[in-house]
Amino acid sequence: MKILFTAEHDGHLHELEAIGDLKIEGWAKGLPKLLESELIALGHDCDILITSYDDITANVIENCPNLKLIACTRANPVNIDVAAAQAKQIPVIYTPGRNxxxxxxxxxxxxxxxxxxxxxxxxALKQKKFTQQHTQQSGAGKQKDCIWDVTADSPYEVFxxxxxxxxxxxxxxxxxxxxxxxxxxxxxxxxxxxxxxxxxxxxxxxxxxxxxxxxxxxxxxxxxxxxxxxxxxxxxxxxxxxxxxxxxxxxxxxxxxxxxxxxxxxxxxxxxxxxxxxxxxxxxxxxxxxxxxxxxxxxxxxxTPHIAGATREVLTNHTQMIAAEIQRFINHEPLLYQFK
CATH class of the missing domain: 3.40.50.720 (NAD(P)-binding Rossmann-like Domain)
Structure with a gap:
């Protein structure tokens, strides 16, 4: 079983490596998204394609004749031409709930x-507002508690x-x-x-x-x-x-x-x-x-700059979900995450 893997990952790919010959390229190596021609060249003889962001077009699907399964490590496989895959009876799996x-x-x-x-x-604090100059104090002279007044410019009121x-x-x-x-x-x-x-x-x-x-x-x-x-x-x-x-x-x-x-x-x-x-x-x-x-x-x-799904655990989740789903596919078991 030959697998082209271009997805985000956490570095732990042993479950996928145990399934077949894993070819790691593109985004998985920290490189930009692959072009359509690059995907075709890399995936031409592959049985399974696993990606996060590469565009798996009808042309890619048509020119990868051995392709049996497409996996997308996202909550919605918007970059996959699902209709083209279905026309070739190639299941598309994804990872809902990963993040x-x-x-x-x-x-x-x-x-x-x-x-x-x-x-x-x-x-405000980084701009040195509501702060004081540092002085060396000792013993009873050191203030340990700050009680703000209630004027309009007090942090107690401002924030x-x-x-x-x-x-x-x-x-x-x-x-x-x-x-x-x-x-x-x-x-x-x-x-x-x-x-x-x-x-x-x-x-x-x-x-x-x-x-x-x-x-x-x-x-x-x-x-x-x-x-x-x-x-x-x-x-x-x-x-x-x-x-x-x-x-x-x-x-x-x-x-x-x-x-x-x-x-x-x-x-x-x-x-x-x-x-x-x-x-x-x-x-x-x-x-x-x-x-x-x-x-x-x-x-x-x-x-925040669109980071809701940016945790290390998300990468672990989707890798484990895809690996388990591929094993079910190989075993001819019902797929849990097939996109329809």
């Missing part, structure tokens, strides 16, 4: 950072935030990631309001968790977090009209995809202080523009 824990944890980090203004406080405890978290999209976010949020003592047309009331039937309409979620939540895939039904789902329903004290978090909300409408809401703040890991154009209002103007938004 669910990582994304859920970053979402909670955005909740905390937004609620307590942690990045803003950190930046005064809100607690997650006893607040309502609205979760838009209650799939693998949304459920994990909800579980962690419940440990903070938050109430959950769920919007997901594909989830029944029975599935969320427990104290402190309710299923609501999207409008009700936008109106009643203290924090709102989005966990949606992009589709015709979700693109620009959170628009100016939906944002207008939010409390002025509420925060909006998005670690899924930028296309599910109207970014310009969010900028206006933040600019006019119609919502308290936001936390984003994704943007309409990536990498984010250096002069984007989130960077150059607004101080009520916490941003």
């Amino acid at each position: 669910s824990d990582a994304t859920a944890e970053l979402t909670i980090a955005h909740l905390l950072n937004s609620a307590r203004h942690i990045p803003q406080a950190y930046r 005064k935030g809100v607690e997650l405890h006893n607040k309502r978290l609205g979760i838009i999209g209650y799939g693998s990631i949304g459920r994990r976010v909800g579980k962690i949020a419940r440990a903070f003592g938050m109430e959950l309001a769920i919007y997901d047309p594909y989830v029944s009331e029975i599935e969320v039937n427990e104290p402190g968790v309710i299923k609501v309409t999207l409008d009700e979620l936008m109106r009643s939540s203290d924090f709102i977090t989005i966990h949606l895939k992009v589709s015709p039904a979700t693109e620009n789902l959170i628009n100016a009209d939906k944002l207008a329903l939010m409390k002025p004290t509420a925060y909006l978090i998005n670690t899924s995809r930028a296309a599910v909300l109207d970014e310009q409408a969010v900028i206006e809401a933040l600019r006019e202080k119609r919502i308290a703040g936001a936390g984003f890991d994704v943007f309409a154009n990536e990498p984010i523009y250096a002069d984007h209002p989130y960077i150059s103007e607004l101080d009520n938004v916490v941003i």
